[in-house]
Every structure is written in structure tokens, then in C-alpha cells.
Amino acid sequence: MLSFIVRRLLIAIPxxxxxxxxxxxxxxxxxxxxxxxxxxxxxxPATIAFLREKYRLNDPLPIQYFTxxxxxxxxxxxxxxxxxxxxxxxxxxxxxxxxxxxxMAMVFALAIGIPAGILSAIKKGTVADYVANVVALSGLxxxxxxxxxxxxxxxxxxxxxxxxxxxxxxxxxPLRSIQVMIMPAFVLGTALAATLMRHTRSAMLTVLTSxxxxxARAKGLSERRVILxxxxxxxxxxxxxxxxxxxxxxxxGAVLTEQIFTxxxxxxxxxxxxxNRDYAVVQGIVLxxxxxxxxxxxxxxxxxxxxxxxxxxx
Amino acid sequence: xPQVATPITIDAESxxxxxxxxxxxxxVWKKFRTHKSAMLGGVLVAFFVAIAILAPLLPIPDPTAxxxxxxxxxxxxxxxxxxxxxxxxxxxxxIWGAQASLLAxxxxxxxxxxMGVPLGIAAGYFGGWTDAVISRCTEALLAAPFLILAIALAxxxxxxxxxxxxxxxxxxxxLFVRLTRGQVLSVAAEDYVDxxxxxGLPTHKILARYILPNILPPVLVQATLTIATAIIAEASLSFxxxxxxxxxxxxxxxxxxxxxxxNQAPWMAxxxxxxxxxxxxxxxLLGDGLRDALDPREx
Numbered sequence: 001m002l003s004f005i006v007r008r009l010l011i012a013i014p015x016x017x018x019x020x021x022x023x024x025x026x027x028x029x030x031x032x033x034x035x036x037x038x039x040x041x042x043x044x045p046a047t048i049a050f051l052r053e054k055y056r057l058n059d060p061l062p063i064q065y066f067t068x069x070x071x072x073x074x075x076x077x078x079x080x081x082x083x084x085x086x087x088x089x090x091x092x093x094x095x096x097x098x099x100x101x102x103x104m105a106m107v108f109a110l111a112i113g114i115p116a117g118i119l120s121a122i123k124k125g126t127v128a129d130y131v132a133n134v135v136a137l138s139g140l141x142x143x144x145x146x147x148x149x150x151x152x153x154x155x156x157x158x159x160x161x162x163x164x165x166x167x168x169x170x171x172x173x174p175l176r177s178i179q180v181m182i183m184p185a186f187v188l189g190t191a192l193a194a195t196l197m198r199h200t201r202s203a204m205l206t207v208l209t210s211x212x213x214x215x216a217r218a219k220g221l222s223e224r225r226v227i228l229x230x231x232x233x234x235x236x237x238x239x240x241x242x243x244x245x246x247x248x249x250x251x252x253g254a255v256l257t258e259q260i261f262t263x264x265x266x267x268x269x270x271x272x273x274x275x276n277r278d279y280a281v282v283q284g285i286v287l288x289x290x291x292x293x294x295x296x297x298x299x300x301x302x303x304x305x306x307x308x309x310x311x312x313x314x
Numbered sequence: 315x316p317q318v319a320t321p322i323t324i325d326a327e328s329x330x331x332x333x334x335x336x337x338x339x340x341x342v343w344k345k346f347r348t349h350k351s352a353m354l355g356g357v358l359v360a361f362f363v364a365i366a367i368l369a370p371l372l373p374i375p376d377p378t379a380x381x382x383x384x385x386x387x388x389x390x391x392x393x394x395x396x397x398x399x400x401x402x403x404x405x406x407x408x409i410w411g412a413q414a415s416l417l418a419x420x421x422x423x424x425x426x427x428x429m430g431v432p433l434g435i436a437a438g439y440f441g442g443w444t445d446a447v448i449s450r451c452t453e454a455l456l457a458a459p460f461l462i463l464a465i466a467l468a469x470x471x472x473x474x475x476x477x478x479x480x481x482x483x484x485x486x487x488x489l490f491v492r493l494t495r496g497q498v499l500s501v502a503a504e505d506y507v508d509x510x511x512x513x514g515l516p517t518h519k520i521l522a523r524y525i526l527p528n529i530l531p532p533v534l535v536q537a538t539l540t541i542a543t544a545i546i547a548e549a550s551l552s553f554x555x556x557x558x559x560x561x562x563x564x565x566x567x568x569x570x571x572x573x574x575x576x577n578q579a580p581w582m583a584x585x586x587x588x589x590x591x592x593x594x595x596x597x598x599l600l601g602d603g604l605r606d607a608l609d610p611r612e613x
Contacts, residue, residue: 029470
């Protein structure tokens, strides 16, 4: 098992190096000279020369890249042009908000998607199955920012049940924090619930026709036991892997959700950075999400092996 | 009742049976035609395509013409979908917005297909270093979540509909590289490809005659489903202000404005969302239907 993890970690290294090249290239592709923008109206040649020297823009590209990577490895992702804060500090400040949102969305998705998937597999071909499929496909097709707007319109504006925006840190007031976050988490979780439902359904359908399920039934076990103990446990493996993979998508999806509900998280940071042309922040975010994504992939692989005894032995 | 195997009889009717018809095109089309949800998807897509193409001919007001005497009017006979915050006709903007959405969906997927499929073929067919380089780059691009990558690219390229299409196209490319590579690997191991090589057929002929036709069906399915994703991505970018620029209409940017007037003019938020939902649903149904129809196991 340990050698498997080490091997997977080694494979991840070239991927991370390539990502860093892409992220670095993004900055170089940028139209216009950043120094001219920084130097202001006068464009004093001395200032320009000083800035070029300061940001080491006179170095050849490969040297610039290695300087940048070296800094990134020590946690220095540059300084936000807008707030003058280190990029890493900004990310560390906003990330917990988004992780709370994504975790709550994941809870919604699992709580809706898995039971619905099991139900529609057991009741295959019935009205319940049909309804579950239609709802799942709709969940995949609804743009989640529109769903958010509609929920604000109904729940906040019309019925005045939940606040339309805002954020309360979890450690300050957990109950209030969850209450404020319920709507955005639901919106973010819908597409994932739909994906999970479809995968649970197909995994269950495969498992339900297998020999060991037939044996379990032949032994006279109750249907409930057959489904939960024998079938579902085996169908669970691909679902766990998928959930880990999709957690990364949740972080990305949070960009729009946070924008609508004005949640001060990672997504809001990306959008603000994009509009303020705060490229160091955009770069930092792409780099951090990509590395996080790779880490989730790794976890998914490990979970897959752990859950599958046949793979564990080899 | 015990199961008795029915003897196989060939009668006139079996010629119309999708399972017994041996010509693959006919079989696929017949399966597709009887697939109710796929047909619904086709109808939805056809409807929006027709609207988008006919937009200049339809008797609707100019989508950018403002009317300060008719600001945020509720739906009425004169403006069936109401008017927006500067008195523009929402229906006209919806119809012209269909053009932006479909164009963005189709063009970005074409970009992804035309970059991804050749790269995937090269990686899968030639193997070795070609494969290693292409595969590692694909993995690196796949590591960045689709929307974050598209937002970052659109931000660096500058906000416009064209750049949004390029950004979405590049972000979707790795999907097609990976899919094509996998397909090529399995097709290239087939005996008929071996025999083609054995009789000395040049590589480009093997690729064009044997590999490409066999990998196209899954690519087509993936392309249809990716159009759905790309339309949502364009709407998302436009919603954030990184896509279609005002005053040109786009469903995403209409929603962005609408969210500021939820109290006064809820209809402004209603129609663009329903339109995105329906067209995306259409492509999803169509893609699912195509997959079922093209899958030889599902008979």
C-alpha cells in the first residue's frame, strides 16, 4: 500500500511541474507590459528600469520561471496588486469559507443522490425510477447560478425565510453560519446530486444482477439486507472515488455560487482578482486549485484501493 | 411457465426490426428514432437553432433599442416577455441571445474537437514519447477545474465572446484528447488494423480509413454532451462579465443584470434561465440518446 502511494506521488510530480509552466506562461501571454502599467502616467525611464530590475524581468525566461517556482515552493506566490497582501495569505483566508460551502454541498449531494440512485435502481422501470431520472437530468441542465437567483427570489424576497446573502464564520456562531450557507450549499450541490444519482443507479444495477446477490437472495436473506449489506457495499466503491474527484469541481462551481450569494470565499476572490487585473492572485489560485485537485485525485485512488480488497492484496 | 426457445424465423417484418437490420447506419437511426427522450432533445435543439438562424428575419424589435418610456414593464401584448432596465424588449434579446449561446457552444466544442482528436490520435497511435508528452500535458490541464481554467484564460485573453469561446474550447480540449487516445488504443489493437499494416498501407491511410471512422461515434456523443457544458460555461462567463459584452445580448449577461432587479422585475431573470435550461437539456438528451443508439451492447 505504501509503495502504491509513493508511486502515485511520483507520477504526480511531472503533472505539477507542467501546471506550473502553464501558469507561468499565462502571465507571459498577457498583452501589454505590466511594468508600463505599474510605472504610471509619466513612464519615467528610470522608474521603468528600476521596476524591471526589481521584478527581474530582464532575466531570460527560463531564469524567470525558476525564480518564480523557487518562490512558489517556499510559499511565496507574489503580492496582490490590489490589497498588497501576500497571495498565499489571501488564499488561506478565503479557502476555509469555500471549503465549508463545498462540504455542505457535498452533504446535500450525498444525502439526495445516493438514496435516489438506490431507489431508482431497485424500482427500475417504475414511475419512481422515471421521476428520479427526469429530476436528475434537470439537475444537470439547470445553470446553478440561475437556480440561485430563483431561490433568492422565492425564499428570500417572497417568503423571507432565509437571508439572500452574507456570511457568518463557523467558529463564531455555528448554527447561524449553517443557516446562512444552506441555500448556496443546496444550489452548489444540485448538479453533483444528479451526477451521484446517475452513477449510484448504474452501479447498483450492475451489482444487483451479480451472482453473489442472487446467492444472498437464495439464502433467504431479507431484501433489505441483500440491498444494503451485499449490493450497496459493492456499489459504493466507484461512488466514493467519484465523490472525491467531484469535490474539486465543487470548489470550481463555487465561483458562481459565491458571486450570487455574495459569500466571501475563494470564488469571490477569483472573480475580484480577474476584474482588478490582479494576475498574481489569478495565477496563485489556478496553481493552488490544480495542486489541490491532484491531491484529491490521489486520495480517490487510495480510497479505491482501500475499499476494494482484490486490489489491496496486490 | 417454462421458457421455450423460439425458433428463429426470417419474415418480412424482421427487415424493419432494429436488431436484425444489419446495416449499422439504419440500425442506429432506427434505435434513435424510437428513443423518445432523444427525439425530445432533438426537437428542443432544432427549435433553438431555428430561432437563432431566423433571428434577423423575425418580426421583433431591435434587441439593443432602448425605450426610456417603457422601462421594466411586465409582460404585455406589446412586449410578451416584458422589458428590461433600459426599456429593451426581453423577447428580442432572448432570440438574439440564442445566437450567442449556440454559437459559443458549437464553436468552442469544434475548437476542442479539432485540437483534441488529432492529438489523441497521435498519442494513441504512435505511443512512445509522443504519447508521454501529450498525455502529461493533458493530465496537467485536466488537473485545473474546467471553469477555473476557462475563467483564468478568459481573464488573460480579455473579455469578449470570441475569447470566451477560445477559453472554453481550450479548457475542453483535454477531454477529447483523453477520449480519443483511449479509443485509438483499443481500435489499433484490432486484427483489421494489423492486416492493414501487414499489406503495407501507409500510416495516413490506416488512420483515415480504419482508425478515424471507428473512433468517431464516441467522439460525437462526447461532443454533443460537451456542447451542453460549453453553453453553461459561456453563460457563466457572460454572467461574470467575461463573455459577450454589452449591449449585445447574451442569456448569461441578461441574468447578471436581472439579479439586481429581482424585486421590481422578476421576469428579467426568469426567461434567460429557462432558455439556458431547455437548450442544455436538449443537448443532454440528444447526447444520451446518441450514446444509447450507438452502443452495440444496448440492443
